[in-house]
Amino acid sequence: MNSIEAQHLTHRFANGDLALDDVSLRVKEGSIYGFLGPNGAGKTTTLRLLLGLLKKQKGHIQFFGQDFAAKRIEILRQIGSLIESPSIYSHLTATENLLLWQKLYQCPKNRIPEVLRLVGLGDTGHKKTGQFSLGMKQRLAIAVALLHSPQLLILDEPTNGLDPHGMVEMRELLKALNQQQGITLLISSHLLAEIEKLVTDVGIIHRGQLLFEGSLQALHQKQQEASSLVFVVNDPTAALALIQPVFPSVRAESDRILLPSLAQTDIARLNQQFVNQGIDVYGIQTTQSDLESIFMTMTND
Amino acid sequence: MQFIHSFQSEWLKTKRSLAFWLVVVGSFFIPLLMTVGRVIYADNLAKLVPLPNFWEQLLSQSWQFMAILLLPMGVILATSLITQLEFRNNTWKQLHATPQTFSTIFWAKLAVILSMMLGFFVLFNVGMYFSGIVPSALLPTVNLPAAAFPLRLYAETSGFFFVDCLPIVALQYLVSLQFRNFLMPLSVGIGVLLASMIAVEWKYGYTLPYTYCLYNFFKLRGATMPATGHTNIHLWALGYFALVTLASYVLYLLKSEK
Numbered sequence: 001m002n003s004i005e006a007q008h009l010t011h012r013f014a015n016g017d018l019a020l021d022d023v024s025l026r027v028k029e030g031s032i033y034g035f036l037g038p039n040g041a042g043k044t045t046t047l048r049l050l051l052g053l054l055k056k057q058k059g060h061i062q063f064f065g066q067d068f069a070a071k072r073i074e075i076l077r078q079i080g081s082l083i084e085s086p087s088i089y090s091h092l093t094a095t096e097n098l099l100l101w102q103k104l105y106q107c108p109k110n111r112i113p114e115v116l117r118l119v120g121l122g123d124t125g126h127k128k129t130g131q132f133s134l135g136m137k138q139r140l141a142i143a144v145a146l147l148h149s150p151q152l153l154i155l156d157e158p159t160n161g162l163d164p165h166g167m168v169e170m171r172e173l174l175k176a177l178n179q180q181q182g183i184t185l186l187i188s189s190h191l192l193a194e195i196e197k198l199v200t201d202v203g204i205i206h207r208g209q210l211l212f213e214g215s216l217q218a219l220h221q222k223q224q225e226a227s228s229l230v231f232v233v234n235d236p237t238a239a240l241a242l243i244q245p246v247f248p249s250v251r252a253e254s255d256r257i258l259l260p261s262l263a264q265t266d267i268a269r270l271n272q273q274f275v276n277q278g279i280d281v282y283g284i285q286t287t288q289s290d291l292e293s294i295f296m297t298m299t300n301d
Numbered sequence: 302m303q304f305i306h307s308f309q310s311e312w313l314k315t316k317r318s319l320a321f322w323l324v325v326v327g328s329f330f331i332p333l334l335m336t337v338g339r340v341i342y343a344d345n346l347a348k349l350v351p352l353p354n355f356w357e358q359l360l361s362q363s364w365q366f367m368a369i370l371l372l373p374m375g376v377i378l379a380t381s382l383i384t385q386l387e388f389r390n391n392t393w394k395q396l397h398a399t400p401q402t403f404s405t406i407f408w409a410k411l412a413v414i415l416s417m418m419l420g421f422f423v424l425f426n427v428g429m430y431f432s433g434i435v436p437s438a439l440l441p442t443v444n445l446p447a448a449a450f451p452l453r454l455y456a457e458t459s460g461f462f463f464v465d466c467l468p469i470v471a472l473q474y475l476v477s478l479q480f481r482n483f484l485m486p487l488s489v490g491i492g493v494l495l496a497s498m499i500a501v502e503w504k505y506g507y508t509l510p511y512t513y514c515l516y517n518f519f520k521l522r523g524a525t526m527p528a529t530g531h532t533n534i535h536l537w538a539l540g541y542f543a544l545v546t547l548a549s550y551v552l553y554l555l556k557s558e559k
Contacts, residue, residue, distance in 0.1 A: 014557075048558075051398045055557040076400040087395030089386065091317050103310040104399045144395065 001065055003029045003152045003184040009049055009059035011208075019045045021208045023059075027152075027186050027201070032178050034199035034216075035188040036295065042208040043188040044084060047156050050186075051081055063152070077105070080145030081154040086137040087144070090130030094121050094140050097129060098147055105148035115143040118173070134161030142170070146177070152184045153177070159194060171198050192295045204295065223294050227261035231274065232283040239279050243270065261286065303401050307409035315413060320382040324421045327375045331366050332428030335359070339436040346436055347443045355446045356433060360458060361522055363429050368462065368518035369498075373511055375421070376469045377490030380414050384477035385486070397559040407478075407553050411546070414470055422459040429455065458521060464535045465513035467542035469494075472510060475549035479556075510545070513538040 004027035011020040020042050027033040037043050048054045050061060052072055061068040063075045089097055098112045116122045119139040124132075129140060138161050145153055158174070159167045175198060177183045189195045195202070202219050204212040212219065233239045236252040243257070244250055250259050262270070267284060274281050315321045339346045349355055387393045396406060430450060437445045472493065476486040497511035506512050516534045 048394070051394075053394050053397055053559045073400045073402065076398060079398070081395070081398045083394045083398070085391050087390065087392040089314055089390050089392065092314075096313065096316065100310045100313040101395075101399070103306050103313065104401060106306060 001029050002062075003027050003031075003064060004033075004050065004186060005060075005062040005065075006046075006050060007060045009046065009056075009061070011045055011049060011054065011057050019208050020049070023205065023208070023210045024213075025203055025210070026213065027184060029064075029184055030178070030182055031201050032174070032185045032187065032199045033201045033203065034195035035186060035203050035205065036190070036192055036195060037188075037205035038190050041190075041205045043190075043205060044156055045208075046205065047081075047083055047154055047186075047188060051076075051079070051083065051154065053083065077148070078151045079154060080148065080150035080152070081156075082138075082141045082145050082158055083154075083156045085160075086141035088129045088132070088137050088140055091128060093126055094124045094129055094132075094143070097140065098143060101144050101147055107148040111147055111149070115146045118146065119143045120169070135163060135166050138162060139166075139170075142173070149181075150183065152186070154186045156188045157190070158187060159189070159191075167194065174198060219294065224261065226294055228287050229259040229262055229267065230283075230285040230287065231257040231259070231270070231281060232285075233257060233274060234280040234282070238277065239274055242273065242277055242279070255282075303405050304409055304412075307401055307405045308412055311409045311413040312416070314386055315383060315417065318382065318386060320379045320386075320417065323375060323379050323382065324417050325424065327371065328421045328424035329428045331363050331371070332425070332432040334366070335363060335429075335432040336435050339432070340439055343436075343440050343443055346440070350437060350444050351447045353448050355448050356451050357454070359429060359433050360455060363425075363432070364458065364462070364518055364521055367425070368514050368521075372462065372466065373469055373494050373514055374490075376418065376466045377473055377487070377494065379417060379421075380470050380473035381477045381483065381486040381490065383414050383417070384410065384474055385483050388481045389483070393559060403554055403559070404550075407550055411470075411474060414474065418463065418466065418470065422463055426455050426459055461517050461535060462514060465517045465538045468510035468513065468538050468545060471542045471545035471549060475545055475552065478549060478553050507532050507534055507537055510538075510541045 004025060006023070006025040009020050009023045009025075010018075013019050023042070023046060025033075025035075025046070035043055035046070045054065049056055049059075050068075052068065056069070063071075064078065066075060068075055089100070092100075094116060095112055098115065099109075102109060102112060113122065116124070119142050121136060121139055121143065124136070129137065132140065138158065142155070142158060145155065153174075155174075159170050162170055171194075174185055174187070178185055187195065187199070196216065199216055201215050202212065203210055212222075231239065232255055234255070236255055236257055239257050240250060240252045243259075247259055250257060252258070267286075271281055271284060349358065352358070387396060397403070433446055433450070437443045469490070473486050473490055476489045480486065493509070494511045497506070497509045497515065500506040500509050501512050501515050507516065513534045
């Protein structure tokens with residue numbers, strides 16, 4: 001079953017700008033879905049639409065197989081969220097902040113110290129949250145999202161404001177929540193490097209359009225496909241004629257022959273073939289496209 | 302049931318907030334000044350305590366300072382501060398993603414504002430009572446007031462002032478819900494209050510929603526105002542409150558971005 005199924009979401013801002021253009025998302029139950037895109041791509045707008053914080057203009061939203069518009073309250077009981085910056089009452093302590101959300105969710109009070117410990121804020125005592133660092137606020141916001149033991153967490157840039165150590169801790173915490181408690185996560189980020197260590201599925205959005213949706217494995221496949229091999233030779237025409245029957249996608253650029261990525265043994269064999277045919281090989285290079293460059297290619301015009 | 306939980310949650314938010322301190326300090330401010338003034342001018346107090354209308358005079362003097370400026374300003378500030386807590390802390394989005402209807406949020410917040418106002422009136426009355434007896438207790442030469450404390454009169458007077466404040470609460474609530482900038486509700490509040498003060502002697506002054514506290518005070522002092530005549534200002538206040546609250550509710554529900 002899908003925890004989230006959003007279809008054909010289209011949204012225009014009041015000034016007429018198109019924020020989302022026919023975006024469809026599918027977040028599988030038990031997955032960690034990384035929602036990627038540069039700043040201003042439409043990530044937050046999508047998440048706000050999912051949570052009903054923006055009036056839906058076009059499209060359908062379902063959570064756990066139920067229509068959001070019809071079952072909003074029952075659905076929100078099972079969702080924890082963090083949208084944009086942390087929502088913290090700065091004149092209250094961390095415990096008081098959680099207590100007021102506990103009243104709304106009517107979850108057991110002993111969840112308050114539990115979640116505070118979980119996010120590493122168990123010893124903040126009477127300190128008002130206004131005196132917290134941004135990282136501490138972010139962790140408290142995660143505690144708020146976790147307080148009522150939700151089935152699904154929607155987190156908008158959850159590592160914002162965290163130092164590298166805090167980012168690793170947060171990643172481990174989110175992984176543990178997913179693996180040990182079975183919580184489905186939808187996490188937005190503009191940093192692929194940070195997300196790819198955590199997620200099982202990926203959606204890439206740019207300028208309001210979903211450019212890719214699939215498993216991380218499928219994205220890696222794309223990465224593999226985008227990697228290439230370059231032979232620098234003295235006679236590219238002869239080299240091209242020699243290997244084109246085997247590699248139809250091969251092409252020549254000045255003194256270079258460009259091929260899809262090959263295994264090391266195949267590279268050696270090909271080199272031998274060129275030498276045997278009297279073609280001098282001056283160099284062999286492999287260009288490895290990392291996920292970041294795939295992401296950049298997708299999101300660059 | 303959800304409303305009660307929502308109310309409890311909203312009430313917790315006022316803990317140690319500026320609005321909370323405004324209510325506590327504001328309610329005891331005038332009684333404290335009255336107490337200090339009476340202790341300093343002990344001779345005058347000695348002449349007052351035997352009078353049968355001692356408490357009526359105290360009521361009128363206390364409300365004189367409170368009704369004209371402090372009460373309307375306090376209501377403007379407290380209502381705006383409580384509502385703007387969400388904007389200031391960036392918490393509207395989190396609140397709107399909780400499992401409760403938008404209506405529950407709207408009415409629970411309003412109920413907290415009204416409860417705080419009620420709390421203010423109770424504390425102000427307690428303060429007035431103590432400002433009547435504390436100076437006598439502190440000064441060995443001055444007796445305690447001879448007249449009994451007219452609880453009913455004090456409660457009725459406060460009840461009318463409470464009703465007369467309701468239009469201020471409703472309009473400030475509406476503006477504070479719509480605008481992120483705290484200066485907006487504050488400017489509207491001060492602007493309408495000043496206009497009301499100017500218009501209070503105008504024939505149709507009672508049509509302005511922030512005039513009713515002023516009219517009630519003049520009534521308390523026995524002054525007749527040209528504007529009020531046979532007009533029941535309390536009914537006007539209730540009417541304004543109902544109308545503006547309804548408009549505020551509809552506008553809040555219709556907000557496309559929560």
